[in-house]
């Protein structure tokens with residue numbers, strides 16, 4: 001049997017990108033339908049292929065993760081696209097995206113756009129913020145001020161992160177996701193400059209996704225994965241999504257400290273001493289409150305009846 005990854009699902013066919021880099025058209029074995037299993041774009045699968053035009057998707061390997069909107073599995077890398085201005089760089093939005101990625105065990109890459117039109121003052125402000133994220137351990141790509149990168153230069157910056165990986169792009173509307181993806185692959189021809197209004201809320205539920213072979217990896221052709229899975233994340237899980245808070249939290253007096261109002265909290269001490277950035281802790285607290293104030297959902301685990 002051959003091994004590959006589903007890159008497209010259309011009209012009952014699953015298109016599989018083999019380990020050798022060929023694409024096969026397959027149908028899923030009947031057993032999946034019977035067991036109510038639907039193969040997803042991103043799934044690592046076993047398949048057979050004879051001399052017919054059609055192969056058979058035989059088996060689905062366990063999923064590392066599964067994003068819902070749009071549906072794609074086994075995502076390794078999430079590129080968070082942030083514009084330096086228009087719309088303004090927002091650390092609270094960035095942290096929401098980072099939490100979503102951390103929660104799903106996806107490696108974040110922060111990519112800053114519109115540095116070509118930034119004033120020196122704005123650029124230096126954002127550079128400091130980027131350095132704070134690098135100190136935490138995140139990869140940040142911040143092109144030089146006043147320079148428009150060529151496709152080649154973008155490839156060189158992203159290839160080390162995206163090679164052999166399955167990646168998605170996310171970030172605020174207008175940040176430059178489509179522009180960036182188009183520059184990476186001219187054949188994509190994604191529309192740019194669309195306002196969030198013209199995209200239409202609610203339509204994302206039916207939006208499908210395809211993985212495109214690029215830079216030795218597979219990249220989702222649909223920019224704009226929705227952040228925040230705060231319907232599922234709980235207050236004990238949130239600290240695990242802030243690497244530096246998690247690290248310092250090991251020294252808190254209480255195990256299970258959520259670094260909010262507990263005494264002898266090592267995280268609060270690290271914020272006071274400047275080891276943890278105050279803005280990160282502030283964003284942590286506001287997300288924590290959001291999690292705590294969320295309306296309980298029926299049928300959730302922990303729901304006693």
Ligand SMILES: Nc1nc2c(ncn2[C@@H]2O[C@H](COP(=O)(O)OP(=O)(O)O)[C@@H](O)[C@H]2O)c(=O)[nH]1
Pocket residue numbers: 113114115116117171172173174175176177178179180191192193194223
């Ligand atoms: N000057 C400049 N404009 C950009 C850059 N990236 C995107 N834009 C512009 O910003 C607007 C929104 O870009 P788009 O790619 O549609 O953003 P998306 O909503 O994240 O997909 C468009 O008018 C783009 O031309 C950039 O790096 N520099």
Ligand SMILES: [Mg+2]
Pocket residue numbers: 177178179191192193194223
């Ligand atoms: Mg777009």
Ligand SMILES: [Zn+2]
Pocket residue numbers: 249252253257258259260262264265266267268
């Ligand atoms: Zn604590």
